[in-house]
Amino acid sequence: MRKNWLGTWVGFVLIMAWCLLPVVWIVSLSFKSAAETTAGSPQFFPKAWTTQNYKDIIDNPDFTRALLNSAGIALSATFLSVVLATLAAYAIARLDFRGKRAVLSLALAIAMFPVVSLVGPLFDMWRTFHLFNTWPGLVIPYMSFTLPLSIWTLSAFFREIPWEMEQAAQVDGATAWQAFRKVIVPLAAPGVFTAAILTFFFAWNEFVLAISLTSTTASRTVPAQMAYFVGADQFNPPYSQLATASVVVTVPVVILVLLFQRKIVAGLTSGAVKG
Amino acid sequence: MAAIEMRNIVKKYGDGFPAVNDVSIDVEDGEFMILVGPSGCGKSTLLRMIVGLEDITSGDMVIGGKRVNALAPRDRNLAMVFQNYALYPHLSVFENIAFPLRLAGRPESEVESKVRDASKTLELDEHLQRKPGNLSGGQRQRVAMGRAIVRDADAFLFDEPLSNLDAKLRGQMRTEIARLQKRLGITTVYVTHDQTEAMTLGDRVAVLRRGVLQQLATPRELYTQPVNLFVAGFIGSPPMNFLPAQVNGDQLELPFGSVTLPKDKAAKAEGRGVIIAGIRPEHFNDAAVLDAQTKAKGATFTAHVDVVEWLGHEAYAYVPFEASPDVADQLAELERDLDGESIRTQLVIGLDANSTIAKGEDAEIWVDSSEVHLFDPATGENLTLST
Numbered sequence A: 001m002r003k004n005w006l007g008t009w010v011g012f013v014l015i016m017a018w019c020l021l022p023v024v025w026i027v028s029l030s031f032k033s034a035a036e037t038t039a040g041s042p043q044f045f046p047k048a049w050t051t052q053n054y055k056d057i058i059d060n061p062d063f064t065r066a067l068l069n070s071a072g073i074a075l076s077a078t079f080l081s082v083v084l085a086t087l088a089a090y091a092i093a094r095l096d097f098r099g100k101r102a103v104l105s106l107a108l109a110i111a112m113f114p115v116v117s118l119v120g121p122l123f124d125m126w127r128t129f130h131l132f133n134t135w136p137g138l139v140i141p142y143m144s145f146t147l148p149l150s151i152w153t154l155s156a157f158f159r160e161i162p163w164e165m166e167q168a169a170q171v172d173g174a175t176a177w178q179a180f181r182k183v184i185v186p187l188a189a190p191g192v193f194t195a196a197i198l199t200f201f202f203a204w205n206e207f208v209l210a211i212s213l214t215s216t217t218a219s220r221t222v223p224a225q226m227a228y229f230v231g232a233d234q235f236n237p238p239y240s241q242l243a244t245a246s247v248v249v250t251v252p253v254v255i256l257v258l259l260f261q262r263k264i265v266a267g268l269t270s271g272a273v274k275g
Numbered sequence B: 001m002a003a004i005e006m007r008n009i010v011k012k013y014g015d016g017f018p019a020v021n022d023v024s025i026d027v028e029d030g031e032f033m034i035l036v037g038p039s040g041c042g043k044s045t046l047l048r049m050i051v052g053l054e055d056i057t058s059g060d061m062v063i064g065g066k067r068v069n070a071l072a073p074r075d076r077n078l079a080m081v082f083q084n085y086a087l088y089p090h091l092s093v094f095e096n097i098a099f100p101l102r103l104a105g106r107p108e109s110e111v112e113s114k115v116r117d118a119s120k121t122l123e124l125d126e127h128l129q130r131k132p133g134n135l136s137g138g139q140r141q142r143v144a145m146g147r148a149i150v151r152d153a154d155a156f157l158f159d160e161p162l163s164n165l166d167a168k169l170r171g172q173m174r175t176e177i178a179r180l181q182k183r184l185g186i187t188t189v190y191v192t193h194d195q196t197e198a199m200t201l202g203d204r205v206a207v208l209r210r211g212v213l214q215q216l217a218t219p220r221e222l223y224t225q226p227v228n229l230f231v232a233g234f235i236g237s238p239p240m241n242f243l244p245a246q247v248n249g250d251q252l253e254l255p256f257g258s259v260t261l262p263k264d265k266a267a268k269a270e271g272r273g274v275i276i277a278g279i280r281p282e283h284f285n286d287a288a289v290l291d292a293q294t295k296a297k298g299a300t301f302t303a304h305v306d307v308v309e310w311l312g313h314e315a316y317a318y319v320p321f322e323a324s325p326d327v328a329d330q331l332a333e334l335e336r337d338l339d340g341e342s343i344r345t346q347l348v349i350g351l352d353a354n355s356t357i358a359k360g361e362d363a364e365i366w367v368d369s370s371e372v373h374l375f376d377p378a379t380g381e382n383l384t385l386s387t
């Protein structure tokens, strides 16, 4: 028993160290002064802790603008993708229509399509449509790349919900839409949140499209903006600034996950009905 | 409140199989109607057509004088209790019961008072804030009932509401449902395959077999005047005995000997060759315990008793016999229809608790010949119905 307990802890600590080391390293970097990071032999923890990096980055208008772009684009893409995926998944789970399998296979095919191969065509297309370097120019591709996964996740959730839930609601006087909104969606909430988190992550961290389809800070997101951080010269990259930016963009994601995790757990435990 | 009229209802599913075939049932206003039959006979399908969850292939569904074939479930104003209750797991008991009222957009004060009323009737007061997932089977069943009774619906529909409960709770809930229905006086259609529920709850019972209505009658009439072999075998426990027989004059020839039939009965079956005689276990008795007057009303024969089961207030004796092949086929088919509820080729004889017949004895058995039913072996039709 005791031995077991010891083994569990040793394993736990090892895995935590393995996963958290890079994170701690970045956090530690963000508290070092520029001089320290460029010195020949940097040590793990800062010699002199400084919050100067955070002050600098908040004062950097390009960065705050990129943060705003990131938030706006990721949230719109998430919202649209989840709403569309919920409706589509419901139709797929509940209705029998011709070409249902085709829709599902096509969705899967899109998910497997390499994003990079679309950069060229999208670049040309967006310039023609005047979507280049705009928010919708990023929201649209983010939506289409995350929709398939969301549809698959959600239709699995919908299929788990007994038909009778909905029929009971209809007998109780609900329209099809009311039954969907008041009974089915709350029951599929864990699925909806899972899809939302996955979509948000993708849009928040995406780099290739973000750097190719933008040209100014009007719509450049944080991952792309960070590529434009340059130091005093090319031999002295601004490590501490990059680290600070990374910390700043990661914090909202961590908070979001913690918030939604509660919801997911709450949703999963209230499912049982049958006697 | 409303009467429900079904006229020549047919339901064919996608594969063309008629799950319900030309069923006509009229449920009077305030009546408790039971739909009963073996598994897969179309009871649920019929109920779901009443409530509007299943399209009607042909025929008319008339509720409260209005044809509702094309109406959506929510426009029919019926309340239904599903077999697995279908409670909303994300809502509290209070909100589950209030759900139909909220959909109808009733004011908060009315919702509050109606839900309180329902929960008081169903003794759910201390559970109102809990989630259905944390309740016992019987409590969930009551929540489902609560959701049905708050609504002032025109009729209640139940689909095997007690089948998920254990035997004791089932008995308890059965009386509760009966009491509630009598008090509210609402038209009710109740699906079950449990014949105790069918016999005790219903004002009238509709027996279905393979989508076809067999008989629609009061429980008493079903028991004493079954129209065919199927109804006779389905209603009653232990089931009716079926024996190959032949009528000669006023004599009914059974595998154990001859019994004198009342004249009118004999006349109806005379000259038909081999027929099936149906006799309920309680219409036999030990000849030794009967007074002469009772004995004179029936006939006696001698049989070799195989096993005796004594249950305190009554006893059963088992007597094996050989069925002739032409009758055996019909009985085997009947057995399949009745979910394999075994109609073995043995006679089950109800005995008075005072009887001293022991196993392995040759005993003198009395049979009440006025209670004998005679069935046509080809069609299963009861030849001896008193009209």
Ligand SMILES: Nc1ncnc2c1ncn2[C@@H]1O[C@H](COP(=O)(O)OP(=O)(O)OP(=O)(O)O)[C@@H](O)[C@H]1O
Binding pocket: B013, B014, B015, B017, B019, B037, B038, B039, B040, B041, B042, B043, B044, B045, B046, B193
């Ligand atoms: N969606 C469907 N598609 C095709 N056939 C169906 C469908 N639903 C039911 N059936 C068939 O219709 C017949 C009647 O089914 P139904 O569910 O009404 O039976 P039931 O009398 O309620 O039986 P049980 O006592 O087992 O609930 C069955 O033979 C079944 O196979």
Ligand SMILES: [Mg+2]
Binding pocket: B043, B044, B045
């Ligand atoms: Mg059923």
